[in-house]
Amino acid sequence: MDMADNIIVKVENLSKGFDGFPVLDDVSLSVNKGENLVVFGKSGTGKSVLLKCIIGLMKPEEGRVFVHGADVLNIPLKELNEIRKNIGFLFQGAALYDSMSVRQNLEFPLKRHFNYSQKEIDSKIHRALEVVSLTEAVDKMPSELSGGMKKRIGLARSIITEPQLMLYDEPTTGLDPITSKEISELIINLQNQFRMTSIVVTHDLMCAKIIADRAIFLKEGKVAYEGSIDSLTGSKDKFLINFFSYDLVKES
């Protein structure tokens, strides 16, 4: 396998703004197969926008995004959807379909994209719920679930199609430290189990420490720092010291 085959996501010179205000400014990065990349940054620095550009939900003003070698911003919707079938996306608020039960949420992508029998679908649902330890919630409605449970079900829905690439948008935000740790451990277990490649947007240092193989830090729309978690947290840079000191206090 050559170097190019090993790169799952490649972002080149991405720029995106809203109402004339630049959010992402000439961002470039790449993620290798099986790697967990954590994207740090203060709120409003374009972390979620970056994920949405990668999956083609937002069109940037400039730049290109390649997923599995395909230029996702310049291909027809049909081809983009084929690529999307191989990508899981965990939204910040889980984005479970309110009008559907947990079972219906999970079987929705399976029924639409695959020709599985109902027995196979049921077994996949059971397995996905087992992974997130929520088999008992299968017939509940999203309104009956707590924030942490919603995140887990969202995660189960994202992994049920066994995607090769997972995008996580602040997977632990709004959760208590214990549930945050559980979700982070769940993510790393999934990565090991299904050999997924992941991009995780977060500002939760504990989550990043569990998950990250490598991290980048977005500041004023640019990739300001890149390296291992230890190199970022141990940096002498005043901005990074300030940013991580809050998280370290939280952790302690």
Added chain:
Amino acid sequence: MNLPRIIFKGKLTGTEKLYNFFATLSGLTIFTMEFFKYVFTPPFEIAEIKKHMNELGVKTFPIVSITGLIIGLVITMQSQPTMQRFGATDFLPAMVSISVIRELGPVITALIFAGRVSSGIGAELGSMRVTEQIDAMEVSAINPFKYLVVTRVIATTLILPILTIYVIMIAIFGGYIAVIITENMNFAYYQSSVINAVQFGDLIPGITKTFVFGFIVGIVGAYKGYTADGGTEGVGKASTTSVVLSSLLILIFDTILVKVTLWIWPTI
């Protein structure tokens, strides 16, 4: 689909309001064109259409039943003294049935339907938009426009004519109740008066325009919800403006369709 962006903020200037008016108009036109692009392409989501026909239509029957009955009662009670002055109370069944079939039944049912259904669609899709459920559908490689919008618009377009026919029947029955209270008229006479007065030409334009009204209710609610922005406040706005815009469009299109009807069938 590139829709013009609506400006969402607390206080809008005159220019911004004017911009939003034209942005809504052009956005709704693009949205309607997108509907026709997808409506004839598979998958046709029959199960979803049936579900929405039940949710949006069948559950509207109680409210339109009451409305229909009251329309019939009130028109008859209001007209009876005047008709009596001219000794024309025998014409009450004909007057009630023709006014209900041609105009009041279709328009009032559509307005009630807009109040219940357009706001519901606006709020539901708006809530799905701001909680990223529509994005979640899109990243799952499912076309949310086809699944959420096309199915609802087809359901509202098909169910409103059925509701209208039902309301017309209830209103005529309401007219009969009012007549037996004030006049010495039996049901057989009332029924035969209605049948003699109503022609096929009265029914067709009245019912045909309800397909247009049903389409307006669905497409406006879906457009407002699908393009909602600005959190829960945006959902509220989507719901309110869906009712206002769809009611306004129903009345505008009613005027146009009456003119068209009179042009096609000048004798009506």
